[in-house]
Amino acid sequence: MTGEDRSKLLIRLSEEFPEDTRFMQEAGEIKGFITSRPGANAVQIGPCMATAVAGPILLSDALNRHGGEQVFIDIPLDNTEVVKLTE
Numbered sequence: 001m002t003g004e005d006r007s008k009l010l011i012r013l014s015e016e017f018p019e020d021t022r023f024m025q026e027a028g029e030i031k032g033f034i035t036s037r038p039g040a041n042a043v044q045i046g047p048c049m050a051t052a053v054a055g056p057i058l059l060s061d062a063l064n065r066h067g068g069e070q071v072f073i074d075i076p077l078d079n080t081e082v083v084k085l086t087e
Helices: 007-016 054-065 080-086
Strands: 021-026 029-038 043-050 071-073
Touching (some): 007 029
Antiparallel strands (some): 029 043
């Protein structure tokens, strides 16, 4: 997490690319979200923020929706669990 307020970015991405914005809920509580959008050189996946359970499901969904396409995913290197998952 960067600690930055991303609410405006997330609202804009969900409005511009609703088909590429996913939320995961459990018992009415949001457990995570992920967005993706077309980029200049590849599909940009992220931002994403999720619990340990929701994260892999959301990432897998995004990668499946963009199968066969070049994708870029920005992951903080200190998030070793997600780095391992994407490798």
